[in-house]
Every structure is written in structure tokens, then in C-alpha cells.
Amino acid sequence: LELMPNAPIEPYQVPVHNKWLLVFGNHALPPGLAPVAQNDSYKLVRINNKRRIIGNAHLNQPTGPGSLLAGVEGLSSIEEFGRWSDAKQVVLHFNAPLPKHAVVVFKAWAYGDNTERPFTMRIGDSSVPFRLSGSPQEIGLHFDTDGTQRSLAIEVPHPVSPQEYGDPRDPRKLGIALADIEISTPVAN
Numbered sequence: 001l002e003l004m005p006n007a008p009i010e011p012y013q014v015p016v017h018n019k020w021l022l023v024f025g026n027h028a029l030p031p032g033l034a035p036v037a038q039n040d041s042y043k044l045v046r047i048n049n050k051r052r053i054i055g056n057a058h059l060n061q062p063t064g065p066g067s068l069l070a071g072v073e074g075l076s077s078i079e080e081f082g083r084w085s086d087a088k089q090v091v092l093h094f095n096a097p098l099p100k101h102a103v104v105v106f107k108a109w110a111y112g113d114n115t116e117r118p119f120t121m122r123i124g125d126s127s128v129p130f131r132l133s134g135s136p137q138e139i140g141l142h143f144d145t146d147g148t149q150r151s152l153a154i155e156v157p158h159p160v161s162p163q164e165y166g167d168p169r170d171p172r173k174l175g176i177a178l179a180d181i182e183i184s185t186p187v188a189n
Helices: 112-116
Strands: 020-024 035-038 042-046 051-058 069-073 089-094 101-110 119-123 126-130 137-144 151-155 176-186
Touching: 089 176, 101 112, 101 119, 126 137
Parallel strands: none
Antiparallel strands: 020 042, 035 042, 051 176, 069 089, 089 151, 101 137, 101 176, 119 126, 119 151
């Protein structure tokens, strides 16, 4: 993860699949994280990522019965890596309700000037903003739901066509590339 000098580490940027975070430079940690070792150049942080995985899906695979996802809206056709958004909003529909305390982990990246703007993910009445670079990155978002929600939505800040950037072959309005998604719930220590 590359950060601007002195930029804080946002909660969604904390690795979900790792137990340690090594931070070089002066970057404030999210609330609840404290270094186990540090000096003027680095901080070493132990991360508690105990979760029970509910399911995962690769967006380069079909959706439907037997999959985590029942269907999708606002996504283009399947490509080798997954799918690009082609609308202002992406909606993922799940075959089962999401847990009351959900952790949504996904691998994604942004297209064009969406790298400079915040996205928002919503589950029911709960929403979390996040930012993406133009390179694949893992994002982990935490939600409290009513336990009946079967969909999540991602608001794309500025869908833009490759045609607008000079590539006449692709008229789709792109914003976010989604490779995979995992749903889990936190587990107490």
C-alpha cells in the first residue's frame, strides 16, 4: 500500500488476511491499532483478523444457485480477471442473508479519475466510503446490519468511457473492477 507522506491509514486499508502490518514513515494508525514495536522510521502492528468466512465468489464465474451470489446488476460481461462496472451503481445480490456483523472483503481497482474520488458501499441503512487506486488492492469493510439484507450496493463516483480517454473500441462507462468478494463475520478472541 502506497500512501502520500503523512497520510493516515484508513480502517478499510488494514489488511484482512494478514496478521502483521509494517508501516514505514509517519502514518497515523486507525483507532484500535497500536504498535508492538516502533521507532522514528517504522511501526510494527499485530492485527486481530479472526473471522468466520461465510462464503466467497470470483466475479469471473457465473452467479446463481450454489454460488455466494444470486445475481449482479451494473456489471459488464465476465472477463478473465472478473468484471468492470458499467453503471453508476453496482448491486450484488446474495443467495442468503448477510450476517448482522458482516465483513466484506473484496479485490478491486478504479478506472480513470475514479482513483481520485470516494466510492461508497451500502448494505441496508449502513454505508462506508472507501477509495481505490488504479492497481488491484484488497479492501475490508465492516457493517452492522439487521441480518435480513441480501444485497449490497457500490456507488461509482464517476463512470467514464474509455472512448472519452481516446479509445474508440470501448463505449462502456467504467468505474470499478471487481475480481472477487468474501463475506465473513468477526469472531471474538
